[in-house]
Amino acid sequence: MASTTTAASAPAVGPIPFKDVSDLATPVPAEASSEEEHNVLVSALPSKLVPGTQLKLRCYQGFWLPERFVPAAVGLQRRFAPRRDDVIIASLPKCGTTWLNALAFATMARRSYYPGGGSDHPLLRLTPHQCVPFLDALFAGGREAQLEVIPSPRLMYTHMPLSMLPVHRGGYRVVYICREPKDMAVSLWHFRRSAHPELSFADTVESVFSGGNTYGPFWDHILGYWRASQSVLFLRYEELLRDPAENVRKLARFVGLPFSEAEEEAGVVGGIVELCSLESLRSLEVNKRGYMDGLNFPRKALFRKGVPGDWVNHMAPEMACRMDEIVGDKFSGSGLSFY
Ligand code: PAP
Numbered sequence: 001m002a003s004t005t006t007a008a009s010a011p012a013v014g015p016i017p018f019k020d021v022s023d024l025a026t027p028v029p030a031e032a033s034s035e036e037e038h039n040v041l042v043s044a045l046p047s048k049l050v051p052g053t054q055l056k057l058r059c060y061q062g063f064w065l066p067e068r069f070v071p072a073a074v075g076l077q078r079r080f081a082p083r084r085d086d087v088i089i090a091s092l093p094k095c096g097t098t099w100l101n102a103l104a105f106a107t108m109a110r111r112s113y114y115p116g117g118g119s120d121h122p123l124l125r126l127t128p129h130q131c132v133p134f135l136d137a138l139f140a141g142g143r144e145a146q147l148e149v150i151p152s153p154r155l156m157y158t159h160m161p162l163s164m165l166p167v168h169r170g171g172y173r174v175v176y177i178c179r180e181p182k183d184m185a186v187s188l189w190h191f192r193r194s195a196h197p198e199l200s201f202a203d204t205v206e207s208v209f210s211g212g213n214t215y216g217p218f219w220d221h222i223l224g225y226w227r228a229s230q231s232v233l234f235l236r237y238e239e240l241l242r243d244p245a246e247n248v249r250k251l252a253r254f255v256g257l258p259f260s261e262a263e264e265e266a267g268v269v270g271g272i273v274e275l276c277s278l279e280s281l282r283s284l285e286v287n288k289r290g291y292m293d294g295l296n297f298p299r300k301a302l303f304r305k306g307v308p309g310d311w312v313n314h315m316a317p318e319m320a321c322r323m324d325e326i327v328g329d330k331f332s333g334s335g336l337s338f339y
Contacts, residue, residue: 008082011184012128013112013151013173014109014150014151014152014153014154014155014227014308015105015106015109015131015150015153015154015155016035016112016150016151017105017126017130017131018108018130018131018132018133018146018150019126019130019131019148021146021150021329022093022133022143022146025175034151038070038071038074038084041070041074042067042070042071044057044059045058045059045060045070046058046059047067048064048135048212050192050203050204050207050213051199051200051206051207051216052077052192052196052198052199052203052204053192053195053196053199054181054199055214055312057212058070058212059074060073061163061164062163062217062220062235063163063164063215063217063220063337064160064211064212064213064214064215064216064217064223065160065214065215065217066214068140068217069136069140070141071135071139071140071263072137072138072140072160072288073136073138073139073140075140075144075164076135076139076158076166077114077137077164077165077166078140079139079144079334080135080144080165080166080168080169082143082170082171082172083152083154083171083172084170084173085152085153085154085171085172085256086152086153086154086155086173087104087108087154087155087156087172087173087174087175087255088131088135088151088156088157088158088165088173088175089101089104089157089158089175089176089177090157090158090159090160090162090165090174090175090176090225090232091157091159091176091177091178092159092178092184092215092216092221092222093159093188093191093214093215094179094184094187094188094191094217095177095178095179095184095234096158096179096237096239096240097129097157097177098127098128098129098281098302098303099128099168099237099240099276099278099306100175100177100235100240101129101131101132101155101157101282101283102123102128102131102236102275102276103134103240103247103248103276104155104175104243104251104255105122105123105128105132105155105270105274106121106123106272106275106276107248107252107255107257107272108153108155108192108255108257109122109155110251110263110268110272111255112162114271115271115272115275115280116266116267116268117269117271121275123135123275123281123288124278124284124286126215126286127286127287127292127299127302128276128281129157129292129293130293131156132155132156132157133146133147134155134156134157134158135147135156135157135158135160135293136159136160136264138157138213138228144224145205148159151242153255159214159215159221160215161215161221161224161225161307162174162224162225162232163224169195173233173241173255173278174225174228174230174232174233175233175251175255175257176225176229176233176234176235177235177240178222178230178234178235178236178308179227179236179237179239180308180309180311180338181208181209181218181239181323181327181338182205182311182315182320182324183237183309183310183311184208184218185204185205185208185209185311185323186310186311186314187304187310188204188213189201189204189205189314190301190304191297191301191302191304191334192204194215194297194298194301195216195295195296195297195301201314205315205319205323208236209322209323209326212336217330219222219327219331222331222336223330223331223336226334226336227334227337230294232335232339233250233251235250235251237308238308241306241307241308242275244273244277245269245270245273248269248272248273249269259275267301278303278306282300282303284320286299287299287300287303289298324339
């Protein structure tokens with residue numbers, strides 16, 4: 001990965017909204033032998049269901065991945081060919097991915113798409129997730145060739161742990177976002193409930209804090225990126241809420257596209273923050289209606305409350321205390337804390 005001090009050269013034409021180009025490359029059918037290999041590999045791994053859902057997880061190299069994404073992890077490790085100016089957003093689900101995708105897209109694409117009022121910005125007609133390709137789904141679905149048609153610099157996102165990315169084939173930049181774990185669990189429960197209304201809150205929280213939830217254990221996921229934070233830009237959802245403009249500037253510097261004085265004076269940073277605010281995204285038709293691509297979750301479930309500390313409205317003090325003890329124990333000595 002690139003160091004935080006490396007500056008990228010002037011941008012080419014990317015990133016462009018992925019949805020606008022994703023039909024240009026046809027899927028490459030997996031070879032029968034490699035598909036068979038994958039099936040054997042996947043079926044040999046420990047498995048379990050996410051409580052209250054039919055989503056099967058498999059434990060691959062220490063992480064509980066959705067079953068269909070295990071071949072994606074293998075594909076990412078073996079075949080993903082990052083470009084030097086790639087930017088990858090990484091996160092656990094419900095830690096601010098949608099917001100960061102929007103902010104990073106608006107920041108990196110600002111010379112093609114002006115983020116100010118009255119513009120026809122792609123984020124006004126597409127969801128943030130439609131603008132930024134999801135590596136896990138592309139590699140799981142044999143659609144990775146679609147990444148080749150995107151002009152540089154590419155912006156992509158993943159929920160995979162750092163160990164599933166081809167770190168030795170370096171040169172690209174990784175931006176990670178983490179969130180206070182109790183709030184992450186609360187957000188996850190609300191999101192899943194939009195498709196599974198009977199889902200138990202206690203079961204969801206227990207599964208998150210036992211380490212067995214999607215892409216978990218969460219502590220290993222977070223610590224993997226935290227320990228690499230010399231080269232990874234490590235952001236926190238709560239910090240983004242506290243000072244979005246400063247975090248956008250930090251992001252722009254990290255991807256080698258710092259804001260010029262003229263841009264600062266023209267209020268470009270404020271324009272990006274406003275365009276990507278929860279209120280703004282939530283009010284758009286494209287984010288209000290329909291379902292997430294390929295999933296049975298309504299898009300609007302991604303835009304809920306967006307506040308720190310919502311766990312207090314859901315967890316009894318004893319439960320919160322127990323979860324804090326787990327977090328204290330798992331992050332002890334790491335230099336990372338959530339309080
Ligand atoms: P994903 O990983 O499945 O894409 P993600 O976007 O990380 O989900 O999580 C959704 C959370 O981010 C929601 O938090 P909540 O349930 O606690 O409310 C959602 O409200 C919040 N969120 C989405 N967009 C924004 C935004 N523009 N600003 C602040 N928070 C946001």
